[in-house]
Amino acid sequence: MRNILIIGAGKSASYLIKYFLDKSTTENLHITVGDITLANAKKLVGNHPNATAILLDVFNEESRKTAIEKASIVISMLPARFHIEVAKDCVHYGKNMVTASYISKEMQALDASVKEKGLVFMNEIGVDPGIDHMSAMEVIDRIRDNDGKMILFESFTGGLVAPESDTNLWNYKFTWNPRNVVLAGQGGAAKFIQEGTYKYIPYHRLFRRTEFLKVEGYGKFEAYANRDSLKYRSVYGLDDILTLYRGTIRRVGFSRAWQMFVILGMTDDSYTIENSAEMSYRDFVNSFLPYSPTDSVELKMRHNLKIDQDDTLWEKLLELDIFNPTKKVGLENATPAQILQKILMDSWSLAPEDKDMIVMYHKFGYEKDGLKHQIESKMVILGEDQTYTAMAKTVGLPVAIAALKILNGEIKTPGVQLPITKEVYTPILKELEDYGVVFKEEEVPYFGYDPANM
Numbered sequence: 001m002r003n004i005l006i007i008g009a010g011k012s013a014s015y016l017i018k019y020f021l022d023k024s025t026t027e028n029l030h031i032t033v034g035d036i037t038l039a040n041a042k043k044l045v046g047n048h049p050n051a052t053a054i055l056l057d058v059f060n061e062e063s064r065k066t067a068i069e070k071a072s073i074v075i076s077m078l079p080a081r082f083h084i085e086v087a088k089d090c091v092h093y094g095k096n097m098v099t100a101s102y103i104s105k106e107m108q109a110l111d112a113s114v115k116e117k118g119l120v121f122m123n124e125i126g127v128d129p130g131i132d133h134m135s136a137m138e139v140i141d142r143i144r145d146n147d148g149k150m151i152l153f154e155s156f157t158g159g160l161v162a163p164e165s166d167t168n169l170w171n172y173k174f175t176w177n178p179r180n181v182v183l184a185g186q187g188g189a190a191k192f193i194q195e196g197t198y199k200y201i202p203y204h205r206l207f208r209r210t211e212f213l214k215v216e217g218y219g220k221f222e223a224y225a226n227r228d229s230l231k232y233r234s235v236y237g238l239d240d241i242l243t244l245y246r247g248t249i250r251r252v253g254f255s256r257a258w259q260m261f262v263i264l265g266m267t268d269d270s271y272t273i274e275n276s277a278e279m280s281y282r283d284f285v286n287s288f289l290p291y292s293p294t295d296s297v298e299l300k301m302r303h304n305l306k307i308d309q310d311d312t313l314w315e316k317l318l319e320l321d322i323f324n325p326t327k328k329v330g331l332e333n334a335t336p337a338q339i340l341q342k343i344l345m346d347s348w349s350l351a352p353e354d355k356d357m358i359v360m361y362h363k364f365g366y367e368k369d370g371l372k373h374q375i376e377s378k379m380v381i382l383g384e385d386q387t388y389t390a391m392a393k394t395v396g397l398p399v400a401i402a403a404l405k406i407l408n409g410e411i412k413t414p415g416v417q418l419p420i421t422k423e424v425y426t427p428i429l430k431e432l433e434d435y436g437v438v439f440k441e442e443e444v445p446y447f448g449y450d451p452a453n454m
Contacts, residue, residue: 001030002407005067007056007086008077009035009044011176012100012126014387016077016396017044017051020404024050027404034067058082069093073407075399076101083107091117098403100126100395103416111416120411124418125402127358127394128157131379131432133235133418134398134425135439136362139375140236141422143366151242151372152365152448153232156213156223158249158358159391162382163218165354169316171251173348175356175391182267182341184248190225192245193233195448201225204262207255211247213361215378221359223247224255235420249359257316260305261340264288269337276334282325284339297323320347356383358390360439365446372446377439397435401428 004020006013013033020031031048034056035041041053058064058078068074068089073096076086080101087106090097091113103123114121124130132155140150161173174181190201201209210222229246233239261267265288273279273287282297289300301323307313321327322343329339350356362377383389402419405411411424419425432438 001028001050002072003030003032003070004073004075004403004407005071006031006033006075006077007035007058007067009033009037009040009053010077011389012392012395013077014044014389014392014396016075016392016400018388019397019400021045021048021051023404024048027408032067032071058085065089065093068095071095073098073403075099075403077399080104087121090121091119094119096120096122096403096406098122098125098399098406100124100130100399102129103418108416114416115414118414120406120414121416122402122406122411122419122424123416125398125428126396127391127398128360130398130419131394131437132157132360132362133420134429135360135377135379137236137420137425138429139362139364139377139441140238143364143368143375146368148366148368148373150238150364150366152244152363152374152446153236153238153241154211154243154245154247154363156211156221156247156249156359156361158221158223158360160249160251160357160359161350162355162357162390165350165356166251168347169312169319170254170257170348172254173350173354173356174345175350175389178341178345178348179337182337182344183269185224185227186267186269188227190227190229192225192229193241194243194245196242198230207259207262210255211245212252213249215359215361215380218359218380220252221249221361222252222255223249223361235418243365249361253312257313260313260317263305266336266340269335272333272335273339276329276339277332279329279339280325281321281327281329281343282323284329284336284343285322288336320344350386352386355385356390357381358394362439365448372448374444374446375441376444377441379437379439381437393435394437397432397437398428401431 020029031051033041033045034054036057038055045051045053056067074090076083076099083099084106087110091110094117096119159175185203185206190206192199207224210224213221224247226246229244286297289304292300331338358381360379364375366373381390381394
């Protein structure tokens, strides 16, 4: 049997593993799932006769190399920073590799060696990055093939909570790594281009510059800019495009409320707070506010952030229990961002019965025969439960489909790559439709921008 090695059995691996288990007999597959916590691997493998769960520490060189040497193809579902050791072993043993992560400089440096051995190292094949690349390129290539010229591309993705599980004033719960949510937007100004003019949004203004979106059946959303949209010009072959913007989707009102934490400095991850473990939530808030011998923490907060009594922002803060004088932070030498994450996880962790939701929204503007046109393409995926989430579905299924098509020789162009060629995205998008991952397209009037106000 052909041995598929999956390293990492975290939250995004459920659909991935199920896909292979379901096809194991017809495709002659044996699935080996390795994780640093054996129980995680066993839970997803179950008692399936064509699968094995193993204890695998990626930093244990001997066990890692042994597992990779036995594999027909390797899928790494590890955090991005851990892929490189797996990748080097895959080059050494001549194994194809698939990850859902962005291509790092270290991974890209292996490209020549990967091509020399005729291997396929497919990266960025999850949801974002992944389905966003493939669904965008499918439309962009179609426009070009019909002699259209791309002038606008905007793309938005959000990991959200499903409507039936939307039970808090923030209209948000953690559906993926909470730390990434708390640190979102940091590390430099957001960069994009509108009507040929470069635009920059510094972090302290990021959450007050949002774009509104409507998705039929799901209502209104907002999006704030991702950090670097400009790099996608070369990736998508859009070097002369006038407008290029990528953003993250939230429910309307989230960004305005999140700006409070940014203003106070609670999202800062660059220093640690003294005696953080013994601090109460109230102490934490007060540490960012001016001293007053008479005013309460609540009053100082209102005054500092200019929050009126009838403002919904205040209700959102109260809902987080952020002024509680008895709840302890309980984290030694913690950064403000780490403490904020702890507080938010009390309120924003998914309950056992909660479901998540993925929303993706593309806008394509193009010129043809002297006229301007626009296509809007939207995808909404709802999770089933806490194991088979929308996030796991949209990350895991593209990874699984790509790996099997590489294994079967349907995707064979060698190199370290992302899924932007027709050889890759055409069959994968087609198969994803069988699992309900479908985009709804419509032609709309080209909205453009007023160049005088750029």
